[in-house]
């Protein structure tokens with residue numbers, strides 16, 4: 001008898017993966033047990049914004065990120081205490097973590113010794129080849145991949161001067177140079193990012209870089225902004241690149257709770273039909289026919305849906321006149337009316353419910369539908 005509790009459904013790995021798109025061939029590196037590159041699913045990343053030395057708060061945030069589907073999580077390592085804290089954090093979590101290091105090679109070494117599954121450095125700013133060699137040696141010893149992270153703000157002076165600024169060609173030159181330092185030391189578990197806060201420069205830079213290297217690419221627009229600006233910039237840059245087959249993992253940067261970054265990341269993947277995690281919510285913009293507080297209803301449905309990895313189409317519509325018709329492709333929908341709403345399944349209306357009980361009645365139908373789908377899948381196995 002399959003376990004049909006909502007928890008078991010939520011634990012199931014329900015991501016649909018489209019392997020059909022033409023993806024630029026890249027090598028594969030493993031961040032913990034998550035493969036990045038080749039034909040593996042494009043992995044979703046985020047970064048904690050807790051003080052890494054605050055182990056309890058960081059574990060809590062990592063678990064929250066994992067709950068919404070984050071597959072690789074980066075942590076800032078500003079000092080030795082933070083590097084050492086990674087060991088305690090690792091004991092309490094199962095998602096792979098990457099230590100984010102700036103300037104101090106000793107923090108990279110300490111982070112690897114503490115169990116980081118990957119490190120992110122800019123090899124050019126670690127203080128010279130001898131210090132980089134110590135980091136590379138430690139990474140080799142522990143089998144930990146290195147992300148070469150180039151940012152427009154931290155470009156080497158000679159490259160910046162030659163190109164007249166952090167233009168795409170300059171970012172790519174810096175990336176190739178810095179990858180070269182590591183490869184020349186005989187280590188090739190490398191991935192690379194070249195982030196700019198300019199959306200179009202980011203697109204141009206990754207296009208250029210993808211023609212010059214087959215190391216896996218981590219996409220992102222750096223300092224992208226708040227929820228709206230950051231989502232727009234990231235969707236355009238990351239979405240377009242993914243559609244062109246460029247990119248093996250990515251982070252959406254938002255000045256926001258990092259769980260929002262993961263939510264936006266999956267919406268980008270869904271929109272470009274690469275991966276699907278969780279329900280797709282269709283909701284109308286409302287108009288003069290709407291007689292219900294649809295904004296709150298839609299927000300609450302979105303909030304609850306974040307905990308469900310199973311792909312479903314749910315509709316939240318503002319009126320009973322047009323709602324059910326306009327959203328007939330949904331698996332389940334609700335439509336608001338004056339004091340009363342309808343719940344519909346495809347083109348069929350299945351319930352009429354008073355407004356105050358509409359959301360809960362709808363959610364009970366969602367849970368029942370999930371249970372049906374999981375049962376069907378178990379029987380087909």
Ligand code: SF4
Pocket residue numbers: 284285286287288289290317318319320321322323326
């Ligand atoms: S579903 Fe109804 S309320 Fe929503 S936009 Fe269409 S007509 Fe207006």
